[in-house]
Amino acid sequence: MIPRIFAYVRHSNGIPDDMGVQLSVVAKKIDASAPLTAIVTGFGPNLDRACEALRAIYQEVWKIPHPSFEHPTPESVGRILPAALPQGSVVLLAHDHFGMDVGPGLSIKLNGAYVADIVGVDQLQGSTLKLICKEYGGQFNTHVACDTSAGAVITVRPGAFKAKEPVPFSGEIVNRVVDVPVTPSRRRYIGTIAAPAGDVDITRFDILVSIGRGIQKPDNIPIAEELAKELGAAVSCSRPVVDAKWLDKSRQVGSSGKTVKPKVYLACGISGQFQHLAGLKGSPFIIAINKNRQAPIFQVADIGVVADIIEFLPELTDKVREFKAKRIPVGAR
């Protein structure tokens, strides 16, 4: 039995985050009989619009207005949540840059359990909740038992729970005026800097030759560039390639990089972790080339090749050249 479940839902310009629906799905899987409330912070008409939209999914929506929430930061929200939540509640957050920032500290302040980044809900037995998480880069799943008797904070992996078309209903919006602490915040928001544009816009290509840590060293990058040139593709990459400063940040695909929608995605030496896959939209045809048969990328790719990319990519480039040479140019027919 869980007394109450809360889902903190972010919104931008009055439109609730996709996770609003997904968190409601998780809440129902945890305990369909527990009262469920969405918590929304903000200010002005955008807050009204977000709450209005969430009413169709949640039986209750707590609307928490305050001028300081015009741009709600994890810091400002983390400061008001502990006092606003009843003892023993289960709180759901998205496992994103916001939830990761608020969640752990909130669990301490509520004196509850903390489980991060769940991808599944197994069952609730008494107050023990069995959840499913992923470890070792997505290679293995694990069952985690969480004692919810004093409440719990749980973050949910974006995209892990398929949102069914919600049954439309009309929840109640409750205006919650909370005490915003008068002591000045010890972390003060200054502003947001947009990512710089970079040299090549990888979002515009039909084919991406994407390289990961498996490329091993910067000297090997021309292998991918040549293949891309022959295919009329761009070279994109996973995060470690950018962290090592081998390619510009604008080439990075993933949750902290670009969202791309190619027709064909060649994942070369990329293990396929969720932050990377989060950047792939529009169901591209994924061809994964990896030397490890166990690599999680093979769980999501359409086609898999077990090979060393340093050897295989040049062979593929040769094949493309051969293929193009055979093709009779339209003008010469």
Added chain:
Amino acid sequence: MNILVCVKRVPDTTENEFQLNSSKTDIEREELVYSINEPDNYAVEEAIQIVSRVGGEVTVVTVGDDEDEEILRREMAMGAAHAVLLSDERFEGSDGRGIASVLKAFVQKNKFDLVLTGVQADAGGAQVGGMLAALLDYPFASLVNAIEVIDTKKLKICREIEGGSRETSEIDLPCVLSIQTGINEPRYVGMRGIRQVASIPIPTFDAAQLQISDGVIGSAAAKVRRIDYFVPISGTNARMLTGSSEEMAEEILELVEANGGLQ
């Protein structure tokens, strides 16, 4: 500025092919290659760079056992002045909160202006830093990818948010920051550097010395417990190509064309 960096030794995901053990309670630990958790290494580098600008010392700490001394020495070779091991059988089975409670006890017995952790470690929680901050009642920021020291009381930081954008803030000291990979370029550590610190004794503290009560550590206090591991069943596994690499290359090309990529 005195900086504490919390570090963890983890199985190296780039060097190992993992298997589950027979009881499915853990991965097979025989013959695993371990290394320092990647973001923790960036955190140590960041701390070293900060003290080289504004003065002070870097201390690295881990909650673990003797085998973890290996990474403490590596980080000393990198430039950390001190290394500390927090070790006790009673810590075993701790959840994130338990580990954070051990670290809290150590922080309270010392004086640090800044505490750094990595964003997340192998068990994937990304939780110890935020919990430690809450236990100490320090301000916290996660996913930090730039730090500028303004004065002895505050820092200017950037956090990584969606799509590579950055959120900038000012944060008061002392604070806890979790460091994201890519914040700097960690220096190379050679065998020679490691040999030079090989015989420096590493101070070790147990639960009694840290005055930690049983109520917050070990499996009895843990609110979260891992039961078992299993291999995920996914309905959409890739079709694996076979044949010579030439045949596979040819097939890939046909597929690229068929799926509308090739012009």
